[in-house]
Amino acid sequence: MNLHALRLFHLIASTGSVTRASEQLSISQPAITSQVKKFEKELSLQLLRPEGRGIALTEAGEQLSVLASRLFAVETQIEQFAHDYREGAIGRIRVAATYLPAHFLLPAWIAKYKQSYEGVEMTIHTTDSGGALHRLQQMEADIAIYGGIPEEYPDTIATEQLFEDELWFVVAPGHRYAEQHITLTEMMREPFVMRETGSSTRERLFALCRTHNAPSPRITLQFNGLHEAITAVLAGYGANFVSSLVVRDKVERGELCRVYxxxxxxxxxxxxxxRQNEPLSAAASRFVDLIRSHPIRSQ
Structure with missing residues (x-):
């Protein structure tokens, strides 16, 4: 089917006049009339009939005009969809994140992003460090937000560091090491309350001990969530090794104390x-741009 001729016919039907259609398109009336006649032959249907000094739609022409209106309305929707998707106004972003960014950074970033891009669907999957990279490699996530310093990233993963924060040893205010300067070996004599195996911060603590030839930490209590681990330390049991982003407010209020x-x-x-050498969608790219421009840095 000649869609250009259908568009000419649709404009004649909409304006009710070959003359007005000619003026809108800057095409001569004979040229428009000729193309519509060829279109009628293509369909083996009469679409226009003379009426007085003008033209009118035949019954077939009236019904085809309705169908053409629907077709070109869908065309407009497709054009709008393509524009919005290219500009990142719509789409889907799947984020895999480790515990720290998922609970302490992403909520603020996402809230800021959704103020400008309400039409973008976002799903967040919180997992450990290995799980975040696995989901990215398995095409189950578009981006991964990683908190920690893994020993090595796979060659298939492209990484951009956003910012750094400190890792602190913290205890309850009444602890004998509160606000004290001690050695790593002395610190490792204390019971630790930590997250489960697979936590990047937990792995960092073990790596720290190996690097400084100190005893491995005694993890006497472990939780699946960081909040629960911090709460146990707040209640007076053990020590925790944690991002300063998580406990800074509690330390400033005196609810927890650092051990130096x-x-x-x-x-x-x-x-x-x-994923290496794989461009992000416009929506995901704009989300990463927002993160870059709104980092949450430790003070």
């Missing part, structure tokens, strides 16, 4: 990971 371990200044990296 000599010669140890561990840093935590917050990074965004994508």
């Amino acid at each position: 371990v000599d010669s140890v200044q561990p840093i935590n990296s917050i990074a965004v990971c994508t």
Whole structure:
């Protein structure tokens, strides 16, 4: 079917005049009339009939005009969809995130993003460090937000560090090491309350001990959530090794106290990971741009 001729016919039907259609398109009336006649032959239907000094639609022409209106309305919708998708106004973003960014960073980022891009659907999957990269590699996530410093990223993963924060040893205010300077070996004599195996911060603590030839930490209580682990320390049991982003407010209010371990200044990296050599959708790209421009830095 000649869609150009259908469009000419639709404009004649909409304006009720070959003359007005000619004026809108800047095409001569004979040229329009000729193309519509060829279109009628193509369909083997008479679409227009003479009426006085003008033209009118035949019954077939009236019904085809209705169908053409629907067709070109859908065309407009398709054009709008393509524009919105290209500009990132619509789409879907699947984010895999480790616990720290998922609970302490992403909510603010997403709220800011959704103010401008309400039409974008977002799903967040919180997992451990290995799980976040696995979901990215398995095409189950578009981006991964990673908190920690993994020993090595796979070659298939592109990584951009967003910012760094400190990792702190914290205890309850009444603890004997509260606000004290001690050695890492002394710190490792204390019972630790930590998250489960697979937590990047937990792995960092073990790696720190290996690097400084200190005893491994005694994790005497573990939880699946960081909030629960911090709450146990707040109640007076054990110590925790945690991002400063998580406990800074509690330390400033005096609910928790830092322990200063000599010669140890561990840093935590917050990074965004994508699949290597695979461009992001416009929606995901704009989300990453927002994160870059609104980092939440430790003070």
